[in-house]
Amino acid sequence: MTAIHIQGLGTYVPERRITNVDLMSRVDTNDEWIVSRTGIKARHMLAEDENGSDAAAKAALCALEDAGIEAGEITHVLAATCTPDYLCPSTACILSGKIGSHGAAAFDLNAACTGFIYGLETARGLLAAAPDAKILLVGTEAFTRRLNWNDRTTCILFGDGAAAVVLTNGEAGRPRKRLPAAARLRDVRCGADGRQYALLTVGGGTARDYRPGDPVQDDFYLQMQGREVYKLAVRSLSAVCEEILERNGLTLDDIDLFIPHQANLRIIEAVGDRLKLAADKIFVNLDEYGNTSAASIPLGIGDACAQARILPGSRVLLSAFGGGFTWGAALLEF
Known part of the structure; x- marks a missing residue:
């Protein structure tokens, strides 16, 4: 390989932009409360005729x-998603039809x-098995469709959006418009602890036996135990950051930029403090997009x-x- x-x-990201002030018309909150606790100032929401697969296709x-x-x-x-268009078929199948793959x-x-x-x-494993593969990986979410707008502790946090990459084996190749250079995927580490599944759930699956005509319950929407998740x-x-660096013989001094998951500014700052990482090396854009x-x-x-x-x-x-x-971490070299 x-x-x-x-x-x-x-x-x-969808055109419709929802600010914290906009949210005040539908939930008991205000801009200062949201910013001070999360760092989020706005988020984007899919149009009524848009689905996660549409965002993914774009x-x-x-x-x-x-x-x-x-x-x-x-x-x-x-397609990486936890808010698919349907339980079946997969969003990836719908996406492949929309783009012609x-x-x-x-x-x-x-x-x-x-x-x-x-x-x-997953792409790394597929490329090891099939070196000539060309892989499209998309992260796409329609989270505003699964928010309980009566729960001000969770509905303020999430937004919709999509982003995609193409991965191949081989040389870096031609210049690009959106990347300064092709990025080499040096390493990836992933883990999980299924004992903690109840800390964050989104319903709609078969754990609840809904019958035709039944009203949806609160567990149909996102539910989160915020303090434990934090x-x-x-x-x-x-x-996992320390693990992947040690595995590759690197330290944080060797890292030019850290891009953490954009969930909450307090989490990002706490991780930065724990890693002793300078603030100018930490990338943050959740103020515009939310989670x-x-x-x-x-x-x-x-x-x-x-x-x-x-x-x-x-x-x-x-x-x-x-x-x-x-949880997981990855190292890219541009």
């Missing part, structure tokens, strides 16, 4: 253009907010590139945590 590279990147087509690869050349379509293997990954990192690990998130993010779950990390890569926070030669550390309870 030769070096695995991210050859193209594409992002999409991001995917941009990534394919960036990579200089036609949809028909893609061999695998992976007919005949490509297509399936979803659900590791919640860690989905993109899990997707990188403690586990800080511990798991810090530990976009599996789309969070690739949206961060896109914004960091657009802001010239990632340059040729940059070494970037990614890390995420999510429901399950899941």
Whole structure:
């Protein structure tokens, strides 16, 4: 197996932008309360006629253009999401039809907010087994469709969006529009603790035996035990970052930029403090998007590139945590 590279990147956020002030008309909250506790100032919401697969398709087509690869050349379509259009068929199958990747293997990954990192690990395994594969990996979420707007502790946190990458074996290749250079995927580490699954759930599956005409219950929507999630998130993010660095003979001094999952500014700051990482090395964009779950990390890569926070030669550390309870980290070299 030769070096695995991210050859193209594409992002999409819905046009509809919901500020904290906008939320005051539908939930008992205010801008100061939200910003002080989360760092979030706005989030984006899908239009009524838009689904997660539509957002994924827009991001995917941009990534394919960036990579200089036609949809028909893609061999695998992976969709990281915990808010799929349907339980069946997969969002990846719907996506492949929308972009024209007919005949490509297509399936979803659900590791919640860690989905993109899990997707990188899955792509790495597929490329080891099939070195000529061309893989489209998309993180896409429609989380505003699964929020209880009567619960001000959770409905303020999440937004919708999608981002996609194309991964192949081989050389870095041609120049790109959205990446300063093709990014080599140096390593990925993933973990989970299923004993903690009840800390963060989104209903709609078969654990509840709904019958035609039954009203949905609160567990149909996102439910989260915030304090426990915070403690586990800080511990798991810090530990997996230290693990992947040690495994690769690196220290935080070797890292040019850290892109953590954008869930809550307090979590990001606590992880930075625990790792003793300078604030100017930590990328934050959750003030604009909120928590976009599996789309969070690739949206961060896109914004960091657009802001010239990632340059040729940059070494970037990614890390995420999510429901399950899941966690993961990845190392990119541009």
